[in-house]
Amino acid sequence: MKNVVEPDLPTGDIEKLRKKIKACLDGRGGEMSARARAAELGEAYLVLNPLGRRRFLELLATDYDVDNDAVEAAIERRRASEGPEQLQLATNDLRRQLEPPRTRLLRQFNELREGVKFLVDLRAELMPWAREDPALAALDQDVFGLLASWFDIGFLDLQQITWRTPAALLEKLIEYEAVHAIRSWDDLKNRLGDDRCCYAFFHPRMPDEPLIFVEVALVNGISTNIHDLLDEQAPVINPRKADTAIFYSISNCQKGLAGVSFGNFLIKRVVRDLSARMPNLKTFSTLSPIPGFMRWLRTEARDADLSEREMRMLELLQPAEGEPDLLEIIRSGEPAEANNRNTLQGPLLKLCARYLTAAKKGRQALDRVAHFHLANGARIEQINWAADLSDKGLHQSAGMMVNYLYKLPDIEKNHESYSGSGGVAMSSAVRKLL
Amino acid sequence: MKNVVEPDLPTGDIEKLRKKIKACLDGRGGEMSARARAAELGEAYLVLNPLGRRRFLELLATDYDVDNDAVEAAIERRRASEGPEQLQLATNDLRRQLEPPRTRLLRQFNELREGVKFLVDLRAELMPWAREDPALAALDQDVFGLLASWFDIGFLDLQQITWRTPAALLEKLIEYEAVHAIRSWDDLKNRLGDDRCCYAFFHPRMPDEPLIFVEVALVNGISTNIHDLLDEQAPVINPRKADTAIFYSISNCQKGLAGVSFGNFLIKRVVRDLSARMPNLKTFSTLSPIPGFMRWLRTEARDADLSEREMRMLELLQPAEGEPDLLEIIRSGEPAEANNRNTLQGPLLKLCARYLTAAKKGRQALDRVAHFHLANGARIEQINWAADLSDKGLHQSAGMMVNYLYKLPDIEKNHESYSGSGGVAMSSAVRKLL
Amino acid sequence: MKNVVEPDLPTGDIEKLRKKIKACLDGRGGEMSARARAAELGEAYLVLNPLGRRRFLELLATDYDVDNDAVEAAIERRRASEGPEQLQLATNDLRRQLEPPRTRLLRQFNELREGVKFLVDLRAELMPWAREDPALAALDQDVFGLLASWFDIGFLDLQQITWRTPAALLEKLIEYEAVHAIRSWDDLKNRLGDDRCCYAFFHPRMPDEPLIFVEVALVNGISTNIHDLLDEQAPVINPRKADTAIFYSISNCQKGLAGVSFGNFLIKRVVRDLSARMPNLKTFSTLSPIPGFMRWLRTEARDADLSEREMRMLELLQPAEGEPDLLEIIRSGEPAEANNRNTLQGPLLKLCARYLTAAKKGRQALDRVAHFHLANGARIEQINWAADLSDKGLHQSAGMMVNYLYKLPDIEKNHESYSGSGGVAMSSAVRKLL
């Protein structure tokens, strides 16, 4: 949110604010007037500094929460009701009493010129504060509930993004890309080339803001490293002759929509759209990072049942002074180290397979990317050595990446198995590593 | 809803249906699969005949309602909760228990290609049945709640409709016009001429279906009869020189959205838009029907305190055989009758003023059009004699029409007075008639 | 052209006009100023009455024609030129001298807000006058040359017209339809149904004005009468299952573009577009009127070598008093006459086949519709009895219609044969009738 030019909402102003909120919630002068006043409140919020905004939100959180006495009274009326009609009315009444009055104001903010974006951004600011304050957490719940209904998947547009898309929108891809940073407009252009497809979801009231986007490369055979895909000099493939679509980057764009799930729909809709447009595509797979592997290796792996060579890996994490550490060895291409590297490859691939398939948090995969794709019904297809030698790739996963395969006929079954019993679908190649 | 080609959902099929609904509500195979199944259910619904559809809805109404035991348990948990965090969680839980499971399915229907329209049309069919059956009434409440949130005014587009609008949409105006029927495409073209404006609200997921539309004529001075406005031969006025905008027809288009209020917003947004585009416009007024006047005259007026001449009016309603009745006299232009007509005009205008300002249902105006505009903050400006001599106009209101004036600075005040105490704003001319 | 509200350009004004034209042609103040003045001249033209406009055009025709002395001088300079470069310059110079100065003004009219339409409409008015006056004929040649280059087929857009097209454009179809009049908006809607396609050419500077349009029905088997196609109650065919596209109406829309040929391109582009979109379509044929048959029967047929039964036909054209004439017999369905009708059918079909294939004007088919399709490379496929029993159909062609078949592989060959030697392509069925 831009426009932060004013102060911190001193105590004196809180009372004025309270009056304005009351006028919105009363609906004085009719709903249209109430909305106009809510819009003014929203404008006032936008010029506050963070401290002022937090005070504003705390006021909403504490003074406009559910009225417990009213709830109890409604419960009693409901219990006393006779016959289905009375029960229905009393149930409706109880529901109403359980909806905090502030919800009405949140909805009225929609009147702002960019009201939907306003609420999304408001939540992005609110979320960290909500972690520290139960009242703000309750407010966050209300905002989330509203956003979840506004951003129902049925209301979203799936749009393809190309080099012909307005620059004002393209620059947001650069800003929001969260997996493999876009280094320049040339890099971006390469990712929108003829053998690429980029898709995003949009909300009709936020047409300039992607919600989530995915970058797809059309290739032959499953890609085993990210460098080839990001190489601006690589030759462009005829998309009509590609047999495989590689989803190599998925980025959520709106912090304020955390918890509203789009990625699942995005991948499947894109698979459906690509299948229909290009019958030549037979395989749909990701090339994904393994963000939690190294952390797991440093901490929990130690407790696992490791072979001798695997233990040696762990020692390499903290080498003697003057010696290269594990990541340096992997990154480097020097002959002597290359030798080591080959020695490293086998055990690390095995450890990684174990991490992806067996490291759990409850029934869920510990790795958040693995969890996302397994819950979507994909299977672990292949773990790739030296697939991402960037700093980030090395520090996250010792340079390894993984392909999750989306095989349409198996998706429901995989999903059921994973969500039911935590069963992880994998290829025989991955199984062999275990 | 078209496509009704199949039968009445025999009892045997109900069980299959129950299974499919369960699969949707369980979310088996992931939300995307659940939605795909919901879409299939929706398609199945569309090919049922009315009896089959009613059975389908009754199943939803009875088997997927709120679980009372679960509600009671949640109430107890809430009462037993300690500290704000526990209370918050328990409150959320109670809310969830109060939401009937069928709501999830209703939301999933959004996956249908025209899912929003589907639910709107479903409710249009459900509403008459809901009047007879409390379970269906509760279902109707759920559908209404969902539609009210989907059709929040903040999501709607205000669009101008012109002669350049696609014919497929224009023919819907002909179909939906509810005040002064559009007789032909020439009539329609006249209502979209250079000295007219037509505006409608649209939902982004129903771009081909207007929700409500208003027809406006740009004129000089407040129009006093509808015939001039509908006359296709009347000369076209330069819209830049008009000083008055007359709202002469407002029609709701979607029966299934009954109870979701747009009219209030529509008029005020159009006033705002027209004011900005044409600063020459100084006066914004309706030319409205008085749909309940003659019914009131025939029934309740009898009990009121009437003058002798007014009593004479009532007698004319049931004249001796062979004599013209009141409406014939008004319609006719014969000299002798014209005499009578002049005699009629005075008392009928007085009665009409009394009807509009004093006939009430609780605090609301008895006349539904009057209630609508008074609640919006308009005032009764002028009652017009011989303003609509069509059959409908004569039978509804003895040919009279009324102007409601929207004077921006007074709207809030008028609204407050009316919604607070039922105070009716009126011009001095109308006051004189009382 | 609208706006004719002013007078007839009296002689006094001619001199002022001459001055203004001079200022345009001199380009005083730069080309942009000259164009602005030309636009003013155009506006002045639009408010003249027909007499005034004719005077305006006569002035252009006589005073701004080619300067013969300058042409002769340029010819001499060209003859005297030495070497290719001098010759080139002299040739350019001669070309310039042969272009009348008024052409520059005509081009400058493009500056008018609807400048292209202006010139098209100007020519529509000019053409009848040009038939009587050689100077105006020369002016018409200039206008035609300019329009022919502006309306080069490469600049035109082929657009499909559907029921979703703006009403303002659809009403022009009603106005311009020249073959089977569109009786109402319902008739029009039927012609834009799911089993129909309508295509038109547009110029980018006249986006609201179709240049030519064709109406196509998607059917099974070649249509043999127009009534089925125009029947609003006829069931709609699934267009994905149709095997035949029938071109049943082609109308030129702009009189001022007479002589600029679009129809040829229109049919072939539509065939190409339909073939690509609907591979189910195997046959492309017209169902066409035979506008000149009855006139030919009444006049020239008499001289031909007729059989006895054919002579009887001719007698029926002028029957004894009280007897039905030929057309009445065809139209009528009475048993006795039906008998006659069967008797008529054979000889009339033969005569019609003879007319279409052998009646010539030079090498061209005498029938203008036949000439159009034969020159395009179509063949005469089938002559249909009782195919158009409207007044127009009976009077033009005794109710018969003809199918011209567009078979892509034969089109070039047919065209060559016809344009070379006047050879008429026909099916064996038609050949049998001869």
Next chain:
Amino acid sequence: MKNVVEPDLPTGDIEKLRKKIKACLDGRGGEMSARARAAELGEAYLVLNPLGRRRFLELLATDYDVDNDAVEAAIERRRASEGPEQLQLATNDLRRQLEPPRTRLLRQFNELREGVKFLVDLRAELMPWAREDPALAALDQDVFGLLASWFDIGFLDLQQITWRTPAALLEKLIEYEAVHAIRSWDDLKNRLGDDRCCYAFFHPRMPDEPLIFVEVALVNGISTNIHDLLDEQAPVINPRKADTAIFYSISNCQKGLAGVSFGNFLIKRVVRDLSARMPNLKTFSTLSPIPGFMRWLRTEARDADLSEREMRMLELLQPAEGEPDLLEIIRSGEPAEANNRNTLQGPLLKLCARYLTAAKKGRQALDRVAHFHLANGARIEQINWAADLSDKGLHQSAGMMVNYLYKLPDIEKNHESYSGSGGVAMSSAVRKLL
């Protein structure tokens, strides 16, 4: 033109080519077939290498030129004609004979998918060859004539280009900018900021290719140096409060359209558009380079009547070894040199004023930018010292730039004076420098 992958059109192929061209010109199989063949020829042309293309064009130039005997015969027929009608026909005939047959083929190339662009690019390649070969020069004349009629200003669209324009088009601005190179996408974004306007002309058949574009800055007071305008860190001005529009860059984009004049129209249309949209703008001026000043100073200035200090300038152009030259002194900011700089400023401004107003080629200003704006009716307003200290700016004009002022009421008068007698409009400030 891309796609150059094939060879140089060996002599053997020339004969085949000749046949194909003949088939196009004959119109065999109808005009649509002829165009299809022309499109094939065009495709064949695109895969030739430069040598092959030149041979192709030479064939067109030599074998399909005007037939002199036919011209002479037409001249004789015209001389022998009697009466206006015969003369008219004969004149038309002579015109036709003067049009080389190849023109028809050039027109048919329009059938190519990007036919207009094809011809524009063809001419860009042809132009350098035409300078060496009179036959190719004649062909170039034909191509030019066709393009001049296709690109008549009346057919072009003026569009505003913003940061919301597709990136695919924006990158062409970077490519085509000819005055102040666009260094990066950030630089481009700065030039499309809220206080900037960029406009371009487009042809409806080349929607992705700007023809010419102008960059405008909205400022307060006339800008005196380019660095402020190109500074990405400079604060953005509220465009509603700016009083001056500065045209700081105009670039032609299509080499093949050399000689077709757009710049004149572009500036005036943009002035008109900006005036209408932002009544706050009172002054319209350029900030222009002076491309020929230094060359003139080095060569012709020497012959002029120079003061002593001015002679000193010339000496500084070739300083003694080890001494800074004129441009180094201007560029540098060292105190001692700053002194020199102040000494330089006076005489150089005077010399520049003399150059702009008095250095002529015939009646035209010697400086091509000066000629362009003076011919458009602008006046020389102000010469700015240290206005462009880039290498290019220093080498072209010793770092000076000039403002040409477009004062609407004076434009026609200035244009007339300049185009009539070469009179140069200037401000009194510039006059004082002389």
